[in-house]
Amino acid sequence: VRARHPAGFRLLSRAADAPRPPPTASDAVIARIVLALWAASIYAIYWLGYLRGGS
Amino acid sequence: VIDLALLVSILAASAAAGLLLLRLLGALPRAPHEHLLAGVATGLGLTSMLGLALAATGTLRPVPIAAAGATALVLGGPSLVRALRAVRFPRGAAAWLLVGVGALLLLAEAPTWFAPPIGGDQTKYHLAYPRLFAQAGGLIATPWSFWGSQQWLQNFVFAIAYAVRGENLARLLNAASGVLAALALATLVRRHLDRRLGAVAGALFFTMPMCWSQMVRAGADTSLVAYTALAVTAWLDWAIGQRGSDLRRAGLLAGLAGGSKVMGLLVPALVGLGILAVLVRRRIGAGRFLTTSVTYGLLALVALSPWYVRNLAQTGNPIFPFGERVFPGRDWSVEAEAYLNVYYDEYRTREAAQRGARPYKGTEVLLFPWDLTMHPESFENGKRQGQDVSPFILAFLPALVLLRRRRAAALAVAAIGIAYVTLIAGAAWAHPRYVLPGTALALAAATPAARALCGRRVLAAVVAFTVAGNLALVSRMLRPMWPDQVRVALGRMSPEAFLTAYSDRYVFWHRANQAIPPSGRVLVLEKIPHPYYIERPFVLLSYLEQGLVDYRTVRTASALDAAARRLGATYVAVDEEGLHAAGDPFESQVTALWRDYVAGMGEPVLRAGGYALYALPGRTETHG
Numbered sequence: 001v002r003a004r005h006p007a008g009f010r011l012l013s014r015a016a017d018a019p020r021p022p023p024t025a026s027d028a029v030i031a032r033i034v035l036a037l038w039a040a041s042i043y044a045i046y047w048l049g050y051l052r053g054g055s
Numbered sequence: 056v057i058d059l060a061l062l063v064s065i066l067a068a069s070a071a072a073g074l075l076l077l078r079l080l081g082a083l084p085r086a087p088h089e090h091l092l093a094g095v096a097t098g099l100g101l102t103s104m105l106g107l108a109l110a111a112t113g114t115l116r117p118v119p120i121a122a123a124g125a126t127a128l129v130l131g132g133p134s135l136v137r138a139l140r141a142v143r144f145p146r147g148a149a150a151w152l153l154v155g156v157g158a159l160l161l162l163a164e165a166p167t168w169f170a171p172p173i174g175g176d177q178t179k180y181h182l183a184y185p186r187l188f189a190q191a192g193g194l195i196a197t198p199w200s201f202w203g204s205q206q207w208l209q210n211f212v213f214a215i216a217y218a219v220r221g222e223n224l225a226r227l228l229n230a231a232s233g234v235l236a237a238l239a240l241a242t243l244v245r246r247h248l249d250r251r252l253g254a255v256a257g258a259l260f261f262t263m264p265m266c267w268s269q270m271v272r273a274g275a276d277t278s279l280v281a282y283t284a285l286a287v288t289a290w291l292d293w294a295i296g297q298r299g300s301d302l303r304r305a306g307l308l309a310g311l312a313g314g315s316k317v318m319g320l321l322v323p324a325l326v327g328l329g330i331l332a333v334l335v336r337r338r339i340g341a342g343r344f345l346t347t348s349v350t351y352g353l354l355a356l357v358a359l360s361p362w363y364v365r366n367l368a369q370t371g372n373p374i375f376p377f378g379e380r381v382f383p384g385r386d387w388s389v390e391a392e393a394y395l396n397v398y399y400d401e402y403r404t405r406e407a408a409q410r411g412a413r414p415y416k417g418t419e420v421l422l423f424p425w426d427l428t429m430h431p432e433s434f435e436n437g438k439r440q441g442q443d444v445s446p447f448i449l450a451f452l453p454a455l456v457l458l459r460r461r462r463a464a465a466l467a468v469a470a471i472g473i474a475y476v477t478l479i480a481g482a483a484w485a486h487p488r489y490v491l492p493g494t495a496l497a498l499a500a501a502t503p504a505a506r507a508l509c510g511r512r513v514l515a516a517v518v519a520f521t522v523a524g525n526l527a528l529v530s531r532m533l534r535p536m537w538p539d540q541v542r543v544a545l546g547r548m549s550p551e552a553f554l555t556a557y558s559d560r561y562v563f564w565h566r567a568n569q570a571i572p573p574s575g576r577v578l579v580l581e582k583i584p585h586p587y588y589i590e591r592p593f594v595l596l597s598y599l600e601q602g603l604v605d606y607r608t609v610r611t612a613s614a615l616d617a618a619a620r621r622l623g624a625t626y627v628a629v630d631e632e633g634l635h636a637a638g639d640p641f642e643s644q645v646t647a648l649w650r651d652y653v654a655g656m657g658e659p660v661l662r663a664g665g666y667a668l669y670a671l672p673g674r675t676e677t678h679g
Contacts, residue, residue, distance in 0.1 A: 032457070035453055035454045036508060036509075039451055039508065042428070042449050042450035043450055046428060046446035047446075049430075
């Protein structure tokens with residue numbers, strides 16, 4: 001299928017209709033690690049704010 | 056005990072009336088065990104409408120209220136009994152543990168409802184005007200303060216409480232709305248996102264430090280959360296089953312959310328867009344598209360309209376004092392609204408400085424979720440914990456990308472929540488309390504997302520840690536008042552002694568009420584008056600909150616004196632510290648005028664708590 005839009009505009013191209021390759025196991029693991037780090041960081045910064053602020 | 060018995064009676068009569076209406080409309084939830092919650096919420100909306108109708112007809116008295124309650128119980132009693140029998144209690148030790156934590160927190164909050172109200176906006180308008188209406192037995196015009204027009208669904212429930220009993224009952228009904236909000240969120244999560252996580256979402260919301268603030272101070276925000284969550288639940292019910300009953304219930308409850316406060320109008324708008332989105336996605340025929348949209352829109356409009364119609368009739372502006380250019384209101388002006396915005400800008404600037412920033416401009420508002428979580432103190436003058444929403448939502452909402460089960464429902468709930476927060480923060484005011492319905496929906500969506508990221512065991516630890524942290528922060532808000540609130544509740548401290556210890560305004564007005572004869576009328580010169588403790592006829596003449604006396608034209612002491620005499624004033628009360636305020640040119644002009652005016656009245660009759668009371672020469676007889 002030939003894309004109507006230049007490369008990089010995948011969502012707007014006909015190629016977007018083509019089935020996407022399923023995410024690999026490593027993609028899922030990386031996503032989980034990033035999200036877990038984000039969540040842990042939010043909790044850490046939040047509580048550090050209280051501990052430093054003393055309120 | 057009498058207050059608790061009356062609370063149960065009002066809730067029972069409301070639920071009976073609500074269930075009856077839902078049955079008549081054919082709008083009951085499909086599952087019988089969900090009838091009670093929908094019935095109570097709908098019924099409290101009807102109770103507020105009753106309060107407004109009685110006030111509008113000058114019959115806001117115990118007898119008509121009792122008659123209406125008895126009628127509701129007779130007609131809707133059988134439905135109420137069936138709904139009570141169908142209630143399903145949580146299952147599992149973990150759910151009961153969370154319910155137990157909530158019950159203990161409720162027990163800790165209870166003493167605050169039995170001591171006189173202090174703090175927040177309750178003595179400024181949430182309780183002050185409902186009490187005035189109840190004392191008068193009907194609506195009274197308040198051209199001397201626009202807060203008399205910022206009285207919505209919950210405020211007229213308070214008016215009923217004042218007419219029947221008093222302030223303790225009003226605050227018990229406020230707390231009932233908080234419990235209703237937690238139960239509604241739990242229902243949304245259990246019904247549409249993950250049936251194992253309803254109690255988790257309810258507990259995370261109910262223990263949130265900000266929720267404590269809303270439970271111990273009367274306001275309109277928790278009832279808005281309850282109606283929002285129930286409307287979104289009904290919308291998702293309809294999206295799944297396409298049943299007309301769910302559509303009608305969504306319209307009714309979204310409308311009641313719109314009647315809960317002006318910002319609540321976003322709820323029927325967003326749920327309406329959600330309905331249109333489902334109709335478009337399902338490629339429904341034009342006829343059904345039209346009937347569905349009109350059914351929803353009409354029901355929402357009818358449910359939200361009573362409080363706006365009242366404002367329209369009294370002031371000429373349904374959302375008085377806002378939108379003055381579109382709806383010119385009586386005793387108000389475009390200039391007065393512009394000055395209100397100047398004040399709000401000053402307020403936002405002062406508070407944002409606490410996080411070393413300035414109010415958001417343009418895309419800076421994208422920082423709001425971060426600041427809301429990390430710097431909740433930078434939005435309102437008060438303790439940091441008072442606006443705290445816990446780190447749970449910011450930490451786990453991104454994990455929505457991991458969701459596989461009921462992904463569309465979770466994304467839909469998150470989308471409505473985020474849209475609410477974005478529109479309020481971007482177009483109105485980025486303030487934790489104003490975005491609370493959106494925050495609550497985001498919390499609901501983040502709960503299954505956290506489960507998807509953490510798994511069952513780690514989620515249990517995260518929830519335990521979050522709830523424990525919430526409770527630790529709540530415990531920091533107990534000082535200084537809570538021990539004395541317990542003493543008042545137990546009868547070991549008098550309400551007067553409590554008020555004397557914590558409220559300068561009370562200290563002044565308690566003595567001023569004795570100094571002013573019952574036939575007197577006091578003029579209050581204060582920028583942001585809290586009229587709750589005034590027991591004599593009064594007129595508020597703030598330069599911020601009224602346009603009856605416009606300080607753009609009344610610029611001399613003699614002109615102000617003439618206005619005061621026209622209003623029948625015999626005394627003038629002044630906030631002495633406020634006489635020296637000079638935050639902007641208009642404020643400087645008005646406070647200079649006030650100083651000039653009181654200087655011509657000689658020595659004050661009374662000076663206490665930072666306020667002074669002057670007798671208007673030639674108009675007064677001293678008393679007490």
